[in-house]
Amino acid sequence: MDDPVAQTAVGPVAIVAIDQHEDIPLVRSDVAYWMLPASGRMIATLTSIPLVRRLVVNAAEKRIPGLWASMLCRKRYINDQIRGAVRAGIEAVVVLGAGLDDCAYRLPWLSNIVVYEVDLPENISRKRAVLQRLYGEVPDHVRLVPIDFETGDLNQVLTEHGHRNEDTTAFVWEAVTQYLTETAVRRTLGTLAAAASGSRLVFTYVRRDFLDGTELYGGEALYREYVVKRRLWGFGMDPDEVAEFLSEYGWRLTDDAGPREFAERYLHPTCRELTASEVERSACAEKI
Template identity: 60%
Template sequence: MSTGADRTAFGPMVIVAADQHETHPLIDDPWARRLLPAGGRLAVALTRYRPIRRAMIAATEKKIPGLWASMLCRKRYIDDILIAALDDGGIEAVVILGAGFDTRAYRLPALAAIPVYEVDLPANIDRKRAALIQALGHIPGNVTLVPIDFETQNLADTLALHGYTAQRRTFFVWEAVTQYLTEDGVRRTFDVLATAPTGSQLVFTYVRQDFLDGTTRYGAEAAYAEFVVKRQLWRFGMTPGHVAAFLAEYGWHEREQAGPQEFRSRYLEPSARAMPVSDIEHSVHATR
């Protein structure tokens, strides 16, 4: 993941921070803006003005129609499943694979009393640590930052070195990462997930294979040209109907896939947010 994926962590959090200025933000996140670098904080501050916010949304939608709402909804979806799992009891740790600048460990009260491991590329972990110290003055005691390259390092060994106990029933979050890996890299991670104890849960996202192979562009020709053809950043995809079988290879059971239809009905329509949602990426909830 050294091809530029380490420079993609800021964009989603700019969207979350800008959405705080909406009448009905999809995620309540006071930390998103504070963890951004100075340039990001300035851009977000300007989005308090509706015309500027609308201009930023329009610029984002030019690359991938529906991207703005998709990023917000997938985060809300993961939050909802994570909170429900914690409320049900039994979850003993949370591992966030490819944490980037995500703020779950700091904005969700339910996570304050549980070990959280934020795993990402070393460059992103360094930036995250500096941002947290600047914003909070310290790293919360229940949070461990874990640097790793998913393509070259062993996830199980790296987590163990940072104090993670594999016997804990764990909630794994793997958001907006798999497309940046090779299939071998994805499968190596699932080899580790296959050792998780019964009662563990996983939410991950994937980019559709028919988009990666160019069969269907979903109106996102610009994104296909940049991420697939030119920069070759997006390398792994899945087909919705094949996900359950893939998971079963590793002892996981698909509980649900969420895409545009689910996101619109659960989050956008109740919030009176008339926004398109991209079909390029889907979210999957799985259990062991």
């Protein structure tokens, strides 16, 4: 994979696969392991040994404190929000920047709902190959939608694949916004402004004060790698400004979660001795 952004698709699903070896996984998945390339599956298998698993987690935490818990908690958060949306009667799910995410294949409440997985063409090609290896074909309820978020027309490609704006939809935008320019973020939200009333938007964002170097929250290595060296991350928001930012496009913020909320909802109840990072937060909004 030559695109540096496309290369980031493996890490989150690898962490989910490794977490299956814990007594109480934060995100239960019987698919994540099979989404990985052969080298990733080998590592995930080795981490079934508790000592190896501790070494892998500790190495990740030493380099980027809070990363492990943050990735697991944000996925659990998204799962919970999707389930709430399904119970509320949403008619479709659109995953923006789907990568190797496996929610369409492991969440039983999505089996009868069309899921549109939208991502860079390179990631969509990889996802198609993985699904063909696992299922022989792309499952009937999934639509794979290639797009470049910086230049493509999101509404056009979704329409071409069968999505209708009048369908109440749960949009999932996980770990994508920081890779985009503000122009691309606003263009995407401009498209989502046409969503039906009652639709949901579940997304993550990186704090602006981290990106400008004002406060690194213990993520110095993350800052050097993604902001300074590779210049992959460029867009962020202040938590106090998220509600107003979304309201410009007809969305009402309903929840905004960080390490404190993740600890209360997920880590403490499962007796996990992990701490999530403040660098990235997860939020949910409803279309009004």
